[in-house]
Amino acid sequence: MSKIQDEIKNITSALPQGVRLVAVSKYHPASCIEEAYEAGQRIFGESHVQELREKYDLLPKDIEWHFIGHLQTNKVKYIAPYVSMIHAVDSMKLLREIDKQAERVGRTIPCLLQLHVAREETKFGFTPDECRAVTEAGEWRTLSHIRLCGLMCMASNTDDKEQVRSEFRQAYDLFRELKAGPFASNPDFKERSWGMSHDYSIAREEGSTLIRVGSKIFGERI
Numbered sequence: 001m002s003k004i005q006d007e008i009k010n011i012t013s014a015l016p017q018g019v020r021l022v023a024v025s026k027y028h029p030a031s032c033i034e035e036a037y038e039a040g041q042r043i044f045g046e047s048h049v050q051e052l053r054e055k056y057d058l059l060p061k062d063i064e065w066h067f068i069g070h071l072q073t074n075k076v077k078y079i080a081p082y083v084s085m086i087h088a089v090d091s092m093k094l095l096r097e098i099d100k101q102a103e104r105v106g107r108t109i110p111c112l113l114q115l116h117v118a119r120e121e122t123k124f125g126f127t128p129d130e131c132r133a134v135t136e137a138g139e140w141r142t143l144s145h146i147r148l149c150g151l152m153c154m155a156s157n158t159d160d161k162e163q164v165r166s167e168f169r170q171a172y173d174l175f176r177e178l179k180a181g182p183f184a185s186n187p188d189f190k191e192r193s194w195g196m197s198h199d200y201s202i203a204r205e206e207g208s209t210l211i212r213v214g215s216k217i218f219g220e221r222i
Helices: 005-014 030-038 051-057 074-081 092-104 127-138 161-180
Strands: 020-024 043-046 064-067 085-089 109-115 146-151 190-192 210-213
Touching: 005 020, 005 030, 030 051, 030 064, 051 064, 051 074, 074 092, 085 092, 085 146, 092 109, 092 146, 109 127, 127 161, 146 161, 161 190, 190 210
Parallel strands: 020 043, 020 210, 043 064, 064 085, 085 109, 109 146, 146 190
Antiparallel strands: none
């Protein structure tokens, strides 16, 4: 068994029931994904449209491709035919475009709203108040070719584990608030995508259902 396969087994065997691994394969070749695939991994995360398109053409069609990076509206059409989930929806404009392109190809695409809880400056993601406003406004209910399935966030890149825990907890608290409010009758709204190679052990204790692990599995980016 290869190092990649060892890591897949080690990570998945320690995950609580209901928590799934997204193996972040961006910048790594198709051969590495094939190794993980042979270990039973089926969900892979990519963040560049062109790279994802190339890998989709090369690799088995039962792979679930999750787009986890910032997605430009003019690139949605390229991945709409096959993407399994889009994690980082950071504007209503993007959500409308995903709906439009999903309708064009006869699909309904699962999406997560990106939440900005880290203390670091970032261009992307809804603040908690913005997220409340967008979901309560309800335009998403009129978009019949997307399915809002939950929230995604990244914690601050810090060694302070309590800060990381606090940020994941803030995201989980907001998820529960929305689940009790605008999404009370929506069974699809159940996913929490947080936790990466350096902090997924905290994330799984703070409500994550999707951990996004790359370098721990595949090594540093090439």
